[in-house]
Amino acid sequence: MKIDPKTADLVPGIAYTFPDIDAKVRVYINATDGPMAGRSVACLEATISNGQTVDLIGVKWASAIVAGLALVSSAFLSGLGHSNAASHVAATALALTSYFQSQAIVGLVGIPLPPVVQSWTQDFQWSLGIVNVGFLQNIFTWYQRSTGGTAARIIDTLAIVSVQVQKRSEPLIAPGMGLFKRAEAMMPRSLASHASSLAKRSNVRTDYGTYIVYGIQRVAFRAGIETTNLFLTGIVSFYVVMLFATILVALFKGTCELAAKARWIKGDTFLEFRNGWLTVLKGILFRITLIGYAPVTILSLWEFTQRDSAAEVVLAVFFLIYVNFGLLWASYKLIRIARRSVALHKNPAYILFSDPQTLNKWGFLYIQFRASAYYFIVPVLGYTVLKAFFIAFAQNAGTVQAIALLLIEAGALIAAAVLRPWMDKKINSFNIAICAVNFINAIFLLIFTRVFDQPDIVTGVVGVVLWILNAATTLILLLVLIISTAIVFFTDNPDGRYKFMADDRTSFMKSQSQLGAAGELDALGMTARGEKPGYGSGLDDNESLKPPSFNQAPRSRPQSTRRAVPASSSSTSTVQHDRARYSVDQRSSFSPADGEIPRTTSPPIQPVSRAQNTSPWQRGAGYEHA
Incomplete structure (x- = not known):
């Protein structure tokens, strides 16, 4: 023409x-x-389309690789003993990942979105576990059919069925329902039953002989995933990540032990990880659970509205209970430990950062916050659950979703700006900026619902503004993370690049590799007592909550240990003085107010009690007891 x-x-x-x-x-x-x-x-x-799009595979891979490498880098820095730098890198990486998920959630709303917004949010659906893997899709379809469900065939029948992605207002959908019913009566019986089941069960609406997908189904269709496979896709993706994380940690543990025996590395390299790798693994799995909390909750709740099969509904109940119970239990343990630390030491950071088992297992909940704001993980979880409820259950009410998200994001921005709970000024600014952009996105979503009855050109311009704003923010945050992480690895003293936190956490997090000869003597003493070096507290999760007893009879060190540390003549009088004090203390209850033992050139040998704190993480902070 x-x-x-x-x-x-x-x-x-x-x-x-x-x-x-x-x-x-x-x-x-x-x-x-x-x-x-x-x-x-x-x-x-x-x-019409000119063939240009922002839904690019390069953006997906680049954002995923940067976020993943940052998390791995923080774990590597922690293993090397640079706890201050590791905590900063981890906090920044977690904040960036949560921002990616927030952008992906924008694409899940049941609101008509301009094409540029649909394409941009599709770039970050990987952060919700929505990844199309061919053989897994075949397995999910087989599983659903074998458990009594009816699998959707929208992707498979595109040659005979027209599918339209919703980008106009919802009222345009209604007039076509009557025509659809008439067309359904004229279809062959097999095709008519398939179309009817899709329209009713999967909430795929029809307009003049076409299927219209919107909200969560719109994301699935654009990803090339059948709508009935989306739930299993998101769930399995995160637990595959857990499986690979477990395998990698076990392989790294074995590699470190082999390298140490072959003397390829120093004997104390990654010592803390090698001695407590199971506790570290639990902490990593909890961290992945926290990252996957939003998508698992959203998809599990959404499955209740879809009921793809009875078995999938059971799985949704299981995973919903699993992630919520696991994180709530971890939060309860955190609050209990922090309160015990405040009661005993007037500082929540004391136990939270001095006990390596507590730090490695539960640290993912609080290490990104300042010590006095350890509780802030609870509002974060509540914020996620509220968003999940409205995203999953209000797919047919776009205006309700927009208003609810606007209020939720406004509350998050106010809380972040007023409380500023993160560990330092830079991390606070990083997260407040993310909350501000999320709030602006919520305003744009309200505009997309056309409650203001604006012209179509205004809606299109707002969509472009949303894309430019989020693209610029994403680029800036990625550059900040990449540059800061790179500088850390090329700095002789990574911890020195960051200011020490005001909660004095670093004085409690000293690793044995940083203690020199003192660390070797402590390791010798702990070996004599049957404790593991690097985990000198010797306390499990329950024992770490118990207050120390000052009325137990002191237990002397084995004779071999006493001979291992020679006493000089200059310390003889001090040792005699300490023995005299010790005999008095045996006849009376031990009191921490007796004063500190005088320090000499050769430290006196004193009986070691279970109540006494011999962990190297708990020294030099002004909390020593006699």
Whole structure:
């Protein structure tokens, strides 16, 4: 068909280059003869595309690789003993991952979104576990059918069924329902039953003979995933990550032990990890659970509305209880430990950061916050649950979703700006900026619902603004994370690059590799008592909550240990003085107020009690007891 050059000149040049343009073409067919000559007898309307899009595979891989490498880098730095630098890198990486998930959640709302917003949010669906792997999709379809469900076939039947991605207001969908029912009656029985089941059970609406997907199903369709497979896709993705994390940690443990025996590395390299790798593994799995909390909760709740099969509903109940019970239990343990630390030491950071088992297992909940704001993980979990409820259960009520998300994001921004709970000024600014962008996105979503009855051009412009704002924010945050992590690895003293936190956590987190000869003597003493070096507290999760007893009779060291540390003549009088004090203390209850033992050039040997604190993490902070 030839187009008049004058008509072609009316099309602006930006239409040929701008990605994901929100445009449509309307063609009128006029009669050339007969009684209808010169009048329009038919009209054809379709969306157009110039082939440019922001839904790019490169963006997906780049964002995923940067976030993953940052998390691995923080674990590596922690293993090397640079706890201060590791905590900063981990806090930044977790904040960036949560921002990726927030952008992906924007794409899950049941609100008509401009094409550029749909494409941009699709770039981050990997953060919700929505990843299309061919053989896994076949397994999910088989599982659903074998458990009594009816699998959707939208992707498989695109040759005979037209699917339209919703990007206009919802009222346009309703007029087509009557035509759909008429068309269904004229279809072959097998195709009609398939179309009817999709329309009713999967909430896929029809408009003039086409399926219209929106909300969560829109994301699944654009990812090439059948809507009935989306729940299992998201759930399995995160637990595959857990499996690979477990395998990698076990392999790293074995590699370190082999390298130490072969003397390829020093004997104390990654000593804390090697001695407590199971506790470290538990902490890593809990951290992955925290990262996957939002998608698992959203998809599990959404499955209750879909009921793809009875077995999948059971799985949704199980995983919903699992992630919520696990994180709530961890939060309860955290609050209990912190309160015990405050009661005994007037400082929540004392036990939270001095006990390596507590830090490695529960640290993912509080290490990104300042010690006095350890409780802030509970509001974070509540914020996630509220968003999940409205995303999952309000797919058919876009306006309700928009208003609810606006209020939730406003509350999150106010809490972050007023409380500023994160560990330092930079991390606070990083997270407050993310909360501000999320709040602006919520305002844009309200505009997309057309409650303000704005022209279509305004909606399209707002969509472009949302894309530019989030693209710029993502680029800045990625650069900040990449540069800060790279500088840490090329710095002789990574911990010195960051200011020490005001909660004095670093004085409690000293690793044995940083203690030199003192660490070797402590390791010798702990070996004599049957304790593991690097985990000198020797307390499990329950014992770490018990207050120390000051009334137990002191237990002397074995004779071999006493001979291992020679006493000089200059310390003889001090030792005699301590023995005299010791005999008095045996006849009376031990009191920590007796004063500190005088320090000499050769430290006196004193009986070691179970009540006494011999862990190297708990020295030098002004909390020593006699």
